[in-house]
Amino acid sequence: MNTQMKKYVLPAIGFLATYLLGVVVMNYELHPVTAAQILTVITFPLCPAVFVSTAISLKWMRPHQKKYFWRFTAGMTAYVLGIDVANHIHAPPSPYNFLLVLLPVLPMIYVCFVIIRYIADSDEMWRKIYMEAWAFSGIATGFTCFSYLFLRDMGAPVFRAEWAFYLMWVYYGIGMFFSKWRYR
Amino acid sequence: MKNRLRELRAAKEWSQSDLADKLDVSRQTINAIETEKYDPSLPLAFKVAKLFKLPIEEIFDPQ
Numbered sequence: 490m491n492t493q494m495k496k497y498v499l500p501a502i503g504f505l506a507t508y509l510l511g512v513v514v515m516n517y518e519l520h521p522v523t524a525a526q527i528l529t530v531i532t533f534p535l536c537p538a539v540f541v542s543t544a545i546s547l548k549w550m551r552p553h554q555k556k557y558f559w560r561f562t563a564g565m566t567a568y569v570l571g572i573d574v575a576n577h578i579h580a581p582p583s584p585y586n587f588l589l590v591l592l593p594v595l596p597m598i599y600v601c602f603v604i605i606r607y608i609a610d611s612d613e614m615w616r617k618i619y620m621e622a623w624a625f626s627g628i629a630t631g632f633t634c635f636s637y638l639f640l641r642d643m644g645a646p647v648f649r650a651e652w653a654f655y656l657m658w659v660y661y662g663i664g665m666f667f668s669k670w671r672y673r
Numbered sequence: 674m675k676n677r678l679r680e681l682r683a684a685k686e687w688s689q690s691d692l693a694d695k696l697d698v699s700r701q702t703i704n705a706i707e708t709e710k711y712d713p714s715l716p717l718a719f720k721v722a723k724l725f726k727l728p729i730e731e732i733f734d735p736q
Contacts, residue, residue, distance in 0.1 A: 612698040
């Protein structure tokens, strides 16, 4: 297998193996019954699978991508630990308890800086592709959410706030596809 | 913008990845420049010119 093949095949194998292992373990632990539980078992193992395949790809990554990987991993680990700690703290009742809940937001701010730094360190064509994709994502998400206000008045189902986050990533994917396609 | 990047790279027997490493850009960027889908910035054009030891106008034709 040549290097070019290894670059794609090994991370793909790592992704599939981790994903399948994750699904099997979660299925064994949770015994999913409801649609929400099944969705969790199907989607949650994607996170470790992406992590493992990216870690395998590190060998072929450019230096700024490696730096980004470790910084992003550190930020997300701090975020997950922060949520876990926030869930286990039994602080006495106080009007300032909301500050404890907001603690995990700090690693998220760090992750935002890491992403901005990554885009800034990318080479000029990729910087343009990322910026176009993010611009499309931001504008499309904003207009979709704003347009929902009109639908809501007409009796549309409730639009949950977290859906805006998922929508942003969907639009980002669409933006990336078209932006990359222009320079392929 | 028309350019002679592919021809100059072939003369040196470099792959797109080799040239990308020398210019500190991605291989996709080299491919996009060669296929004239992407016009490089002035600093990158100067880097290309310096690498091939040619004036910019002999590599890139803005017509």
